[in-house]
Amino acid sequence: MSEIGKKIRLERIMDRESRNMVIIPMDHGISMGPVRGIVNLAEMVNRVADGGANAVLLQKGMAKHGHRGYGRDIGLIIHMSASTSLGPDPNDKVQVCTVEEAIKMGADAVSVHVNIGSVTESKQLKKLGDVAEFCDYWGMPLIAMMYPRGKDIKNSNDAELVAHVARVGAELG
Template identity: 60%
Template sequence: MTDIGKLIRMDRIRDRNTKRTIIVPLDHGVSMGPVKGLTKLSETINMVAEGGANAVLMHKGMISKGHRGYGKDIGLIVHMSASTSIGLDPDDKVIVCDVVEALRLGADMVSIHINIGSKTEADQLKEFGRISKECDEWSMPLLAMMYPRGERIPDQFDSRVVSHVARVGAELGADIIKTNYTGDQDSFSRVIEGCSVPVVIAGGPKIDSDIKLLEMVKGAIDAGAIGVSIGRNLFQHDNPTAITLAIKDIVHKGLSVKEALERLG
C-alpha cells in the first residue's frame, strides 16, 4: 500500500514532473561554524530558491532564522545528526532531534548522517534503525547521508565502497540516499544499480571551477541519480542564484554542461 503521507511530503522536496531534486544543505554551522554563506540564512535561502532549488536542509534551531514566510517557497528537510570539526571524533554523529519535533517544525523530510567505517558505526546504525521505524510510524520521508569514513577506508570515493554504504542505507529503510560521487558516470552507475532507492550526490568540498561542478552533476544524472545535495558549492558561490539555475538546467531540463554554463555568462 502506498504511504500517501510520505508521498505528499516527498512531492514538496522534489519536482513533481521530473521526480528529481536539488537540495541545498545548510547544516554546516554545526560542523564548521558560521562560514561564508550561512551568516544571513534568509538571504541565502532566497537566492537558491530563486535559482530553482527544491529544498533546503538545516538544523532545528535555524528554521526560524530563514525558512520561510517570504520569497519563493522551498521544501524543508530537518537534519537530525550532529558533530563538530573541533570535537575529539568528528565522525561520531549523534542524534539531536526526533521525528515528532521535526513534524512540529514543519519538516517535509528528515535526514541523518551515517559514517560507515567510523569507530562508532555500530551506534550510528542502531540509531538509524530506530529513526527509520519512527519515520514509518509518522509517514515522514527519510534522507540518509551515507559516507565511507574511517581508518580502514583509504579512498572514500572508491565505487565498491560507495556502493556498499549506499546499499546499507537502502537496507535500513531510507527513502533517499545521499553519498559521494565516484568520479565518473560508469562507476557511479554501478552505485545506482546496487541501491534499491533513489540516490543524490553530495557536493563535497569547494570545487575550483564551475565547469567541474556541472560536469559532476551531469555525470551523476546520466548515471541514474535523481539529483544533487550540494551545499558549499552553491551557498558560497559568487552568484548562488545563477549556479543553482545552471544545475537546474541539467537536473530538471536535461541540458548539456555547455548549455548550462550559459547561465553563468
C-alpha cells in the same frame, strides 16, 4: 505506516513533472562553524529558491531563523545528526532532533548522517534504524547520508566501497 503522508511530503520537495529534486544543504555550521554566505539565512534561502532549488536542509535551530526566506515556498528537510570538528571524534554523529520535532517544525523530510567505518558505526546504524521506524510510523521521508569514513578507510571514493555504504543505507530504510 502512513504512505499518504510520505507521498504528500515528497511532493513538496520534488518537481511534480520531472520528479527531480534539488536540495541545498545548509547544515554545515555545526561541524565547521559559521559558513560564509549563509550568515543571512533568509536571504540565501531566497537566492537558492530563485535558482530553482526544491528544498533546503537545515539543523533544527536554523530552521527557526528563516527556512522560508522572505516568503518563498521551498521545502524543509531537517538534519537530525551532528558532531563538530572540535570534538575528539568528528566521525561520531549523534542524534540531535526527533522525527516528532521535525513534524512540529513543518518538515517535509528528515536526514540522518552515518559514517561507515567509524569507531561508533554500530551506534550510528542503530540510530538510523530507529529513525527509519519513526519515519515509517509518521509518514516522513528519510534521507540516509551514508559516508565511508574512519581510520581504516583508505580511499573513500572507491566504487565498491561507496556501493557497499549506499547499500547499507538502503537496507536500513
